[in-house]
Amino acid sequence: GAGVSQSPSNKVTEKGKDVELRCDPISGHTALYWYRQRLGQGLEFLIYFQGNSAPDKSGLPSDRFSAERTGESVSTLTIQRTQQEDSAVYLCASSFASGRYEQYFGPGTRLTVT
Amino acid sequence: SQQGEEDPQALSIQEGENATMNCSYKTSINNLQWYRQNSGRGLVHLILIRSNEREKHSGRLRVTLDTSKKSSSLLITASRAADTASYFCATGAGNNRKLIWGLGTSLAVNP
Numbered sequence: 001g002a003g004v005s006q007s008p009s010n011k012v013t014e015k016g017k018d019v020e021l022r023c024d025p026i027s028g029h030t031a032l033y034w035y036r037q038r039l040g041q042g043l044e045f046l047i048y049f050q051g052n053s054a055p056d057k058s059g060l061p062s063d064r065f066s067a068e069r070t071g072e073s074v075s076t077l078t079i080q081r082t083q084q085e086d087s088a089v090y091l092c093a094s095s096f097a098s099g100r101y102e103q104y105f106g107p108g109t110r111l112t113v114t
Numbered sequence: 115s116q117q118g119e120e121d122p123q124a125l126s127i128q129e130g131e132n133a134t135m136n137c138s139y140k141t142s143i144n145n146l147q148w149y150r151q152n153s154g155r156g157l158v159h160l161i162l163i164r165s166n167e168r169e170k171h172s173g174r175l176r177v178t179l180d181t182s183k184k185s186s187s188l189l190i191t192a193s194r195a196a197d198t199a200s201y202f203c204a205t206g207a208g209n210n211r212k213l214i215w216g217l218g219t220s221l222a223v224n225p
Binding site (some may be wrong): 033035041043048091095101102103104105107 | 158213217218224
């Protein structure tokens with residue numbers, strides 16, 4: 001079956017512009033996660049969606065970052081007024097509910113802010 | 115915040131040797147997971163061990179969990195060049211629905 005897909009795979013943007021990243025989770029997975037990974041670093045949790053519950057936004061680094069999810073399907077991560085320090089790979093993952101199950105990751109979106 | 119701490123940060127071995135990586139964590143967990151990340155296949159789940167389990171095997175992988183010491187180890191036997199990757203541990207705990215990730219161990223297997 002299809003895995004987690006993300007688009008675009010690469011995005012180059014100018015400082016100050018807004019960007020929107022998309023994630024299509026595996027069908028049937030109720031949980032969806034966004035992470036940021038800077039070069040050579042580990043995963044930095046950003047936000048978590050679980051079904052119709054209020055999302056856990058505790059990892060969002062600033063109010064320039066926001067995310068939405070439509071039901072249990074597509075999610076978009078929006079970064080407004082991008083800064084050079086936003087350059088990173090943004091990874092999306094989905095799983096069956098909670099933190100008790102393995103997460104399946106998409107290939108990521110590499111964001112470069114010039 | 116990061117909970118898991120992998121040790122060592124980097125490891126270089128020869129093909130055929132065994133590789134052991136460790137992960138320590140701070141709070142009570144209900145499961146611990148190991149993932150591998152390389153440039154070819156992205157981030158992939160390897161194995162999940164629950165808090166009531168002490169050891170688990172999957173192919174050439176062996177994971178142990180010691181909840182009294184709040185630590186886990188990942189052993190890769192008879193390593194191959196294709197095992198070259200970064201390995202991350204992640205913990206799931208109680209009502210906390212998100213995994214807490216370590217910073218990873220970078221493994222290089224030299225042919």
